[in-house]
Amino acid sequence: MTTITDDVPAEAPSGHGHGLPSDAQYVKIALLLAFITVLEVGTYFIEEATTTLLVGILVPMMVVKFMIVAGYFMHLKYDNPIFRRIFLFGVCLAVVVFGIMLTTFGFFSDDFLRFPG
Amino acid sequence: MQAPVAADHGHTSSTGISNTKLAMWVYLGSDCLLFGSLISTYLLLRHRSVGGPTAEELFDIPFTSVSTFVLLMSSLTMVLAVSALMRHDVRLNRIWLGTTAMLGAVFIGGQVYEFTTFYREGLGYTTNIFGSAFYTLTAFHGVHVTVGIVMLMSLLGMSFRGNLGPERSETVETIGLYWHFVDIVWIIIFTVVYLIP
Numbered sequence: 001m002t003t004i005t006d007d008v009p010a011e012a013p014s015g016h017g018h019g020l021p022s023d024a025q026y027v028k029i030a031l032l033l034a035f036i037t038v039l040e041v042g043t044y045f046i047e048e049a050t051t052t053l054l055v056g057i058l059v060p061m062m063v064v065k066f067m068i069v070a071g072y073f074m075h076l077k078y079d080n081p082i083f084r085r086i087f088l089f090g091v092c093l094a095v096v097v098f099g100i101m102l103t104t105f106g107f108f109s110d111d112f113l114r115f116p117g
Numbered sequence: 118m119q120a121p122v123a124a125d126h127g128h129t130s131s132t133g134i135s136n137t138k139l140a141m142w143v144y145l146g147s148d149c150l151l152f153g154s155l156i157s158t159y160l161l162l163r164h165r166s167v168g169g170p171t172a173e174e175l176f177d178i179p180f181t182s183v184s185t186f187v188l189l190m191s192s193l194t195m196v197l198a199v200s201a202l203m204r205h206d207v208r209l210n211r212i213w214l215g216t217t218a219m220l221g222a223v224f225i226g227g228q229v230y231e232f233t234t235f236y237r238e239g240l241g242y243t244t245n246i247f248g249s250a251f252y253t254l255t256a257f258h259g260v261h262v263t264v265g266i267v268m269l270m271s272l273l274g275m276s277f278r279g280n281l282g283p284e285r286s287e288t289v290e291t292i293g294l295y296w297h298f299v300d301i302v303w304i305i306i307f308t309v310v311y312l313i314p
Contacts, residue, residue, distance in 0.1 A: 023200055030193035037189060040312060041182045054313050062308040066301055073196045074297045075290070080134055083142045090146025094153030102157050 020078055029072050036061050141291045145298045152302050155257055156309055159250040163310075166245035175235050176311055184227040185307045188262075191220035192300040195293045202286040210289070211276050217296065218269040221262050228259050251310070258306060261299045268292045 021029070040061050043054055071077040076084045106112050163172060198213035232252070240248045272292060275281040281288070 020200070020203075023197055026193060026196050026200065030190065033189055033192075034186060037182070037185060040308065041178065044178045044312060051314055058308050058312055062304055065304045069192060069297055069301050069304070073192050073300075074294055082134060083138065086139075086142045086146050087149075090149040093146075094149040097150070098153045098157035102160060105161050107161060 020075060021072060026072070029068060033065055033068060036065055135287060135291075138287065138291050138294070141294050145294065148298065148302075151257070152254075152305070155254040156305065159254045159310060162246045162250040164247075166247040169245040169248065170235075170238055170240050172247060172251070172310075173314065175238060175240060177231070177234075178311060180227070180231070181307065181311050184224050184231075185303065187220050187227070188224045188300055188303050191217050191224070192297050194220060195296045199286065199290045199293050202281070202283055202289050205283040207276065207282065210281075211273060214269055214273050214276065214289070218266050218273065221266045221269065221296075225259060225262055225266070228255065228262075232256075254306065254310065258299070258302055261302070265292075265296050265299055268295065 040058055043049060043057055049057075070087070076087065102108065194213045194217040198210050198217060201207075201209035201213055232255075235248075240251075242249055242252050269292065272281060272289060
């Protein structure tokens, strides 16, 4: 039978394999997220930017923020790998299913906006 | 002294994985599909309006950026609440839980203000297909944030009644997972809906 003993550190309940970040590290991570957000908002003020350029800049920054929050704040980096697999399965399934849907409706084609309504 | 894991975490299985946490991750994985459907529908419909104001005419990016920053910082306060309880600091845990709920409420207040402004500028739910897609997506997210606030307030209530000690840090962590997920969804919405023209 699985048991827990008094000498198990309070910082590592329920399957956290490694020590979690300290409060100071969490603050640094949040500052990094805030910095990336400032960069994202900064692109709004680039008047000459094309949609393709903005997608190329903003999507990678969005993915990085997503991974930082999921990895550090949601503890996926430290927790049991089964949680990571379950969540990634949901994310990947959504990307594939709705990627197919958008492709089916011609979202990625050049003609998409030529036939509104 | 040894005590069964079940006594502390209530729902830990023989595999050592917490059932409660597992259930939350399964829910969050399935919620990806809900928001995936709403975001992709918005992408398909946003430029299909034949009347009424458009996104470019309505969006106030500086204002939404502040809301985004508030929600991002609420993720920090949430993780600090979990961290405090793991260190057996109940007082600090209450402070961070209250701060997180307050930041969430500020975000919802911003969303209500935004919706009101858009409505006054002529974008109702049925004005055009962009409005329907936009309000459906952002309101669904807003409902998620509101549910999160209710859960945080419940945790705060439990704490003041003495039912949220360090032995229940996993409960706070599980609610925290939900809160961070709501933040993650907003990270995507902010980029896809507001920043990419």
